[in-house]
Amino acid sequence: MNGVHDMGGMDGFGKVEPEPNEPMFHQEWESRVLAMVRAMGAAGAFNIDASRFYRETLPPQVYLSSSYYKKWLLGLEALLLDKGFISKDDVAAGHSVAPAKSLKHGKFSIADVERIMVRGKFGRAAPAPAKFKAGDRVRAKNIHPATHTRLPRYVRGHVGVVERDHGCHVFPDTAANDAGEHPQWLYTVVFDGRELWGPDSDPTIKVSIDAFEPYLEAI
Numbered sequence: 463m464n465g466v467h468d469m470g471g472m473d474g475f476g477k478v479e480p481e482p483n484e485p486m487f488h489q490e491w492e493s494r495v496l497a498m499v500r501a502m503g504a505a506g507a508f509n510i511d512a513s514r515f516y517r518e519t520l521p522p523q524v525y526l527s528s529s530y531y532k533k534w535l536l537g538l539e540a541l542l543l544d545k546g547f548i549s550k551d552d553v554a555a556g557h558s559v560a561p562a563k564s565l566k567h568g569k570f571s572i573a574d575v576e577r578i579m580v581r582g583k584f585g586r587a588a589p590a591p592a593k594f595k596a597g598d599r600v601r602a603k604n605i606h607p608a609t610h611t612r613l614p615r616y617v618r619g620h621v622g623v624v625e626r627d628h629g630c631h632v633f634p635d636t637a638a639n640d641a642g643e644h645p646q647w648l649y650t651v652v653f654d655g656r657e658l659w660g661p662d663s664d665p666t667i668k669v670s671i672d673a674f675e676p677y678l679e680a681i
Contacts, residue, residue, distance in 0.1 A: 463515075463608055464615060466522040471616030471658070492531040499538050504578040506566025507547055511638035515610035516541040586645035588630040592675070594649055598624045599681040602651070602673065610638035613677040617669075621681060622653040625670065633674055647675040 469475065487493045503513060517525075517537035525533065542548045551559045570578065594600060604619040605611070612634050628648040636644045655667030 463518060463610065464606055465518050466525050467518045467520075468615050470614045487531075488529075492529075495531045495535045495538070499534055500578050501570060502538070502542070502547075502565075504567065504570070504574075507545060508541055509637055510582065511610055511632075511634040512541060512640070513537065514634075515638040516544075518610065584632040586630050586632060586643060588647070589645055592627055592647045594624045594627070594647070594675070594678065594680070596624055596626060600624060600649075600651060600678040601681055603677055603679055605677070607635065609635070611635050611677075613673060614671065616658055617651075617653055617671055617673075620653055620657050622651040622657070622671075624649050625652045626650040628672065631674075633676070635674075635676070649673055649675070649678070651678070 487496075499513060502508065503510060517533050519540070520528070520533060520536055524536065528536065539548075539553065543550065543553070547563050547565075548558075549560060599621060600623070601621050602613060602617040602619065605613065626649065628650065630645040631648045633644040633646040636642050649672070650670055651673045653669045653671070655663040655669065656665060658669060659667075
């Protein structure tokens with residue numbers, strides 16, 4: 463979807479200011495939010511793409527004024543409400559006021575924590591041969607889906623060169639909507655800075671993105 467979360471190439475937000483010696487969490491509640499998101503995902507309440515999509519749907523003023531883990535918390539709350547795992551009464555009370563909806567997977571123990579915190583495996587068998595190979599010139603399609611996509615706005619309509627083929631992976635655009643995995647070939651595509659930002663761009667800049675095959679068309 464087109465939203466304020468897709469900030470690549472946007473003006474007016476200033477430069478990134480790294481925080482020296484930044485802690486993993488600034489407040490204790492942030493660690494609890496991380497734990498809840500990972501635990502509910504591992505329990506089968508949602509997948510990683512749905513989790514990202516719900517954060518992307520936050521209103522612009524909320525998204526821009528919220529910290530990293532505040533976005534996670536608000537997205538998690540909206541997602542669990544939509545899927546019926548919690549109710550508005552639960553949220554208002556701060557605890558469950560009615561029997562909880564069952565999850566696909568049962569309770570976890572301390573022994574499961576490491577497995578839950580490790581990123582999942584998304585490689586899948588190829589349903590068809592790859593359309594592109596390293597060295598091919600491709601154009602990123604000028605698409606504007608209403609739901610989740612991994613194709614950033616700033617490359618849409620622009621021409622790049624395939625640098626690497628990563629094999630087939632779960633397609634986030636369908637997985638986010640519970641519409642199936644629909645594995646797609648994934649490529650690293652390199653764009654010249656002047657192709658993206660115009661003739662005044664630094665001629666030495668190159669931008670690489672990972673793009674799924676449905677995002678691309680041959681030149």
